[in-house]
Amino acid sequence: MSARELHLNAFLMGVGHHEAAWRHPRADPRALDEVAHFQHLARIAERGTFDSVFLADGVQIWGDVRHTAANRFEPITLLTAISQATERIGLIATASTGFSEPYNLARLFSSLDHISGGRAGWNIVTTAGDRSAQNFNREVNFDHAERYQRADEFLDVTTALWDSWEDDALVVDRESGVFADDAKVHEINHKGRFFSVRGPLNAVRAPQGRPLLVQAGSSEDGKEFASAWAEAVFTAHQAHGDATAFYADLKRRVTARGRDADDVKVLPGIVPVLGGTEAEARALAEELDGLIIPVRAVRQLTELIGVDLTDHPLDERLPEFPPVSQVNGAKSRFELVRDLAQRERLTLRQLLGRLGGGRGHQVVAGTPEQIADHVELWFTTGAADGFNVMAPLLPSGLEDFVDHVVPLLRARGLFRTEYTGRTLREHYGLPRPVSRYAAASLI
């Protein structure tokens, strides 16, 4: 067995992951609407031989439009544009199972995978909150359990559609006029609770067979879904102990389903705030936190955890939180915030400062050595297979990570010095799925 390899994903969040990044002099907020900005970021990550870049997404405006950099490109089109400015790096887009049709979304990801030469990944989200539902003909969103039931069926359908053309279905014999072997192009004839889809897809099988499947739900439903479908998991932990417990639990669920534990990569988020000295890094973190606008942050927190805190006085201790069963938002994020607030007896203002850098993800401020130590510790002690790197400022924070942290990780033998694969699956060391129809035909 070859040495275990670290995996790094660059989370491209506008002009920086810190919620106040756009106010900082090292960010250019007008770049949010410039495709060249995102292509530049992806090229930096590719120079650092990252496995992939990732674009989050939502189907509503997040936060308070007055104080939030709320505008965004649709991610599959933006990644398509990025694919034309890069050669190797993987391209992961969030898309929701709540408000799309499987046939449409299967086509978009298949097309991205074809266009990029096998670099597409899908971060599967179910989308909490009524505000999104109200853009899609519903007053109230599906509840948490139903969202995951729908997601599960959505994956049944999309994976079948991606398999519907076997790899060798194309014949292209000019002489006989046979373009495809129709015995290798399959109707999927799905009839379920949420969807009825006949198929086949109107595209040949994509270079990766299916896009890499990524997932970030950490609730009970989320972990079950991840163990069934995910090949990489984005997750948020503040403490090493929570991370190792999550890691072990998820791998156990994966093997319980008969899958190989290595076939799901666990990538906690990390917000690396880098400085030449630790003091310099802490000063940058404080400078960014000082730019947070409380009214905006409270609204975002309310959206994030599904508990309304807009009328709570900033300098008073946080109230008792409701039971998680009453929360129809992202349950795992709710629990993380609740535990942090209660453990440290935080006021609302203190909590906002703790969350502003990474919305629940761990902020690590320090020198490149300190960041590399953190990465190595988590990677070698059962807390992570890699990291979802969330630079607080973009592009500068990503440049700093690539120029100063990546060389240390390489020198320690933890991270690749060049790409050995061509596709996103190859970067993550994951197999290319065989079409279910091809497998059946072998019996």
Add this chain to the structure above:
Amino acid sequence: MSARELHLNAFLMGVGHHEAAWRHPRADPRALDEVAHFQHLARIAERGTFDSVFLADGVQIWGDVRHTAANRFEPITLLTAISQATERIGLIATASTGFSEPYNLARLFSSLDHISGGRAGWNIVTTAGDRSAQNFNREVNFDHAERYQRADEFLDVTTALWDSWEDDALVVDRESGVFADDAKVHEINHKGRFFSVRGPLNAVRAPQGRPLLVQAGSSEDGKEFASAWAEAVFTAHQAHGDATAFYADLKRRVTARGRDADDVKVLPGIVPVLGGTEAEARALAEELDGLIIPVRAVRQLTELIGVDLTDHPLDERLPEFPPVSQVNGAKSRFELVRDLAQRERLTLRQLLGRLGGGRGHQVVAGTPEQIADHVELWFTTGAADGFNVMAPLLPSGLEDFVDHVVPLLRARGLFRTEYTGRTLREHYGLPRPVSRYAAASLI
């Protein structure tokens, strides 16, 4: 008033518009899955200062998968990739109002318009046929009238979403922390028969305000829809008299709605089969027709007109057609085919030959001079504002048109010698729409 200007759109249909193109030695059928092929085509059209390129689309496999080049990229992603390989040419994608959500489709086109710097266009289709519906949870498609009612409401919603951020909504004042003027970002609060959408869109207004709206329905419902919404109309005519009648009728409907007749460009399809001599051109046309596979062509015809002809003997005269009111397919295409078959008393095989080159669009085989004469005649006699150019073979047929026909059109003062605008709307000489919310705020 400046001289009236011809408009040319390059319809990029795989490796050629002729249904048997992929069997011809001058086409490379493997190019169908190569993004570089389509980028190359767009660069040829851009060299010819075409207004735009266009990708058709459907949400099912068209035709018989055994004999049809049925695989295709999803067009919005493919045009995004093309945008990175071109600078000026417009990018028009078909998308259906039947099987998408307005919020999702509005985002995709907004994103394409941002990424391309204002070059996006949407060819609006309603999608006939049960086979497509069966990929979207329905056994039977909506009927013709309902499809257009849904399309009408779909446009109400998407145009409102594109308007939901006024052009000057962004403030981006780092000092005060005001990112956007929330009085200029509007909920649309649409509640209709088919859709309920709160808005706003989560993207700033696109360079063109809204993508160019294109439409191709020629039925009564289709023409009414076009007169309300379309800015360019793709249409199919075999005869000059039919074309002038359609042109006059459509412009009349447009002005009856209080719009300027010039604000809708009428672009009939033309399949130019080019040769150094007329005999050479006719030989190429015959060579292509000889490659048609009858069983495949019959199935495509059946899909096109919504009348099942699969059991009709090839060399027998066509039967009486049912009344158009019983047809739930593309009504105008049905009428065109019926009239052609009855006027010329065609057998099924003869009809297939007449349609194989352009699926109802006019095939003109001749020298560059003859093609230019045809274009000039139709343009100057009230039949066309320009043409949807459907090269029978790609790239060679498009190259021939750009290298040999375009120079003649330029020499005659009919067509631009260089781009004067940056956006697709500017190429077509169409205004940039003001946000409906900005207009209201002026009262």
